[in-house]
Amino acid sequence: MAQASEMFATRITRRQFARGAAGAAAGIFAAPAVVRGRNLNDRLHIAAIGVGGRGAANLESVASEEIVAVCDVHGPNLDRAGSLFPHARRDKDFRRLFDRSNDFDAVVVSTTEHTHAFATLPALQLKKHVYCEKPLTHDVYEARVIREATARAKVATQMGIQIHAGDNYRRVVELVRSGLIGPVREAHVWVGRAWGWQSEAAARANGDIVSVRDRPPGTSPIPMGLDWDLWLGPAPARPFHEVYFPGPKWYRWWDFGNGTMSDLGSHWIDLAFWALDLDAPRTIEASGPPPHPEIAPASMRAAYEYGPRGERPAVRVTWYQGEEKPEVWRRGEIPKWDSGALFVGDKGIILADYGKHILLPESRFRDVERPASSIPKSIGHHAEWIRACKTGEPTTCNFEYAGRLTEANHLGNVAYRVGRKITWNAANLTCPDAPEAAPFLRREYRPGWTLV
Template identity: 40%
Template structure:
């Protein structure tokens, strides 16, 4: 029998966020499973993308035993699909009551809730599939990476392009030396654009958003089907407004990671792997006008990576030179020179709304899609008759979810191509760009010590350029959670 929620119980659970409610249970680590043994799956976030993620687990043979969502209307289709699954509004309550019955957890919430739900599940010994970006901020990404390195559970981030044969072959092509030593990476997307409102000009045309930004007007009343306190979760309290949920949260600093966080874990994924990019040394952002609530309408973010080594099958140790990586977002609202530059780099090929380029000293690899699953070598004349190297990255025929489930059954956490030891550093690099957006000028990054080192030179560009108004950008690396949540 499914666990039904009354309005009274719904309101009761919605107040637990500030009550220090959850008490950690003893971990119940799952062992390797036989191919025919079913896993029990639970969802943190059951509507929208969350519904798709938990359905994928069911399609792969999992029993769906629990569903957690803070918006009953948004999750209703998933509730109908799995009527026997127990329902919760607070994932802490779900883990407290059902951790012994759960093997697998999908986390498909707004970005600001990814880390706490994922870490709680991992510490309870549950295998975790978390949507991209893995986390909202840098500190969270580092902590999930370190937890995953313990190797006790299987993890996978939901950047499904990682499973594409084309992406894995593109990684091999670059690492084999086909385009020489990589020197530059360019990645672009048309988002946010018309997908969701972002930036002062993009947001102020919406009445609810205008009120939220200015503080004027009466706050809206949360609908009866939304547990607003639980939706806010780790984030600071603010009155409900439909300009935040269920979709527009992506453009808000407190909840999302903007166009960069939404898409770079897809679009920059292939290049990040192929070029063996670790910690950047500097990050600098150029943007449209900014405010202290939302991400900008468009941005150009420049990363610099140091020289590094790479181990490549058949080549041994390869010495890689410093590399510059530039990210562009905002579609047609970005500076005109950006589009011209990308067209020039693509060497006459049609340029789509999102894609990437890896420029080496012997050629260029061009990927014209969100996921890096298609690629071309340029200039074409130089690569006529080219044959890719013998594969060394295992192929899974695009089956990202299946790779995750199979790794659980084989007890091989390292078998997932986007496990958190890989997805964590990628996410950390991506959201460092969000830090640069807020810092207002170039930041110098000490990756091993997780610290911005040129603090004395930086003032938050939202503030006046006075010493007393300077903001230490290290404060953007980690958030203060509301009471009742911890990492």
Template identity: 40%
Template sequence: MTDQQITRRKALQTTAALGAGLWLGTSVRPTRAAANEKLNVAVIGIGGRGAANLNAVGKTENIVALCDVDEKRAGKAYERYSQAKSFADFRRMLDAMENQIDAVVVSTPDHTHFHPSMMAMTMGKHLYCEKPMAHSVWEVREMTKLAAKKKLATQLGMQRHAYKNMHRVVELVQSGAIGDVNEVYSWVSSSRGMPALPVKTVPPPETLDWDLWIGPAKFRPYALNAKGQGTLAPYNWRFWWDYGTGETGNWGCHILDIPFWALDLKYPTRVEASGPEVDAERTPTKMQTSFAFPATNKRPALELHWSQSKKGPAILKEKEISLKGANTLFIGSKGMLLTGFNSHKLFPEKTFEGFKAPEQSIPDSPGFHLEWINACKGGTPATCNFDYSGPLSETVLLGNTAYRAGGGFDWDAATLTAGGNENARQYLYSKFRKGWEDFTS
């Protein structure tokens, strides 16, 4: 049986149907395990971050299938979960085990989130997916829509959402401690990007299925850089536009989660970006983006600024604030709130002497992965389900879009239209490699 032949049946026609504006497999209902039963979980991508997700879910649930294109990196997981069936191709796995799987975890590189996620959800399987949700704004929107249509339990891998400090920050902002917030600065202190170019094409390791690793993206031969490292795998893919989303995609969902949650943000109406000259293939070592969000009945209009910079945004120096341990600064009508994942501080300090924090209103998380597991069994939706994390992921990717498109645009979220910048459209949608345009080949 060929890889193309195994893509039969309703679930394997997903992408073609989406392109035509259709939805297939609507008769498939999500599997609901009873609260006291264990889920049967399949995990796609089990090296690196995938290993952490696998072990977190495997503490309480049945791991019935494991899938990875790299047999060597997956080896320890195969040994630890020897009862699970192992696969290299997620299509084979889902096709063979459709009736034995309740839920799926996807922890592959960014460019291969969409296809396995859509296939699993079309089959009615609950989904945990690593951030960013997908590789383009269009992919994120399609995943969000399908999850809602199928009424599936979803969770995006924004694990810091469960941190208690995050909860306290949200409570402070929403209680009005710093007044009306009209500007927020968030940043990642990093200069990663522009990875070394390949200098030598070599055969891929025998344990790695390179064609499957490339999947739907632009094909490049396996190659080494001047240091003898893989140009793309196992990690540098993150800083190549065809496969990753740079530091913005890597950290944006984690860090922008703070203002998105605290200020109940959804879709921006204007996106701006600037930075060094755009490299067509590789992500930058620094960049700045800004998002305009309209006023709601809960808050005024505001500007959210995101930057990748070792020194943080210029406003920190202007306000004489250290970036150590921090990644977000809220500016309100009554003061400022500086926060990271694990600590926060109110400014000016004299203004907030003797300040009493509001009572806790956000309950402690039972555990980020447990939130999703409980939701799969009929409990309340997980805190980073796609209704919430979809718009956040889109916003993160819109920043990359504006940077690559050479400037800002007005954003119509309803139609996925970038007004005033025709160059942006090519970065909003995905182009899949031959054989991956749809699942009907």
């Protein structure tokens, strides 16, 4: 395993990392003011990869533009999208879609998590604007590859964390940054959802769709129109079974997703990441049930230690999912919201969820003057990306920011799977004190699939 870790470290060097960081400092995106000579009122030519489920919603959100190609490994999804956009080219294999890349300016990626990087990287290499669903990639290594490719491509990018465009998040960020609650030295983020293995009784109680833990030995009939081999993509081959498909069943299996952590962590840890100006954690430790080789846990926690950032002190950010909750929540010292983000400052605390937030203790902040709004109202998460494609304006969830968030989220699962506290060397993408973490930082791909 040490050898794998060393190979990992040499693939992305310190010089490459510095180059990517320099690109981020320069703004990452310096595209021309128009796309192919068209102005703001002209429509983008968009190719959509993955058009069922979340992909269908993304497609609807960009339907004001010209949809020139739709792609999905599941025939019924492809047919539905094709009926909505009858002039769009249809493809089953996104690798073939890129053979005719001159047809489109931008790509929307809504495939399963384990193929995100494989659909996103060629688009960036061809200098196409990209919108990709969260999480940006399946592992840490892929997130760094995408960040570096984005720095070179200089195109408009956006990861699908739609709540980032909400007014509530923006007001919370302003409050934290204003210093109203004083320096923040700890933050807690928790979600009630538990996409992972749990007992059959718990699964029934939660209305979950599956309680199996081990890989099923049998097979199920492949749904009509599904190309199972293409759906597997770079993941290890296995017979089709209904426990994997359709979504969100696949989220909990390590070969296809990363459980609740990478999925909802993209939405909820985003608030702490944004408000506290976080980057790469120094150390990560996690706890939960004994790690299983096949499937992610339903309940777990992960604690990240971040160093000082400018005048901001070091901060500890703890993630909880499923049955895990912060002690202050268990003691009833704050409202017991099912999901939330808690910022603990020297002078008070802020409790937030997607749509609301409160300052605590309420008696202290009842008549306090809030900071003036400094973060403009969003025109909409997808609309922001479309405008950026046409004008070169920045997006708030570009792949530089989203890539760092994705790396950190994945490291929570890495620490959990290793089973002990790990130190993170962000420059070399290694855990120096835990070489056994290497396979969780960068996976091996099935023959015929490479990320280059």
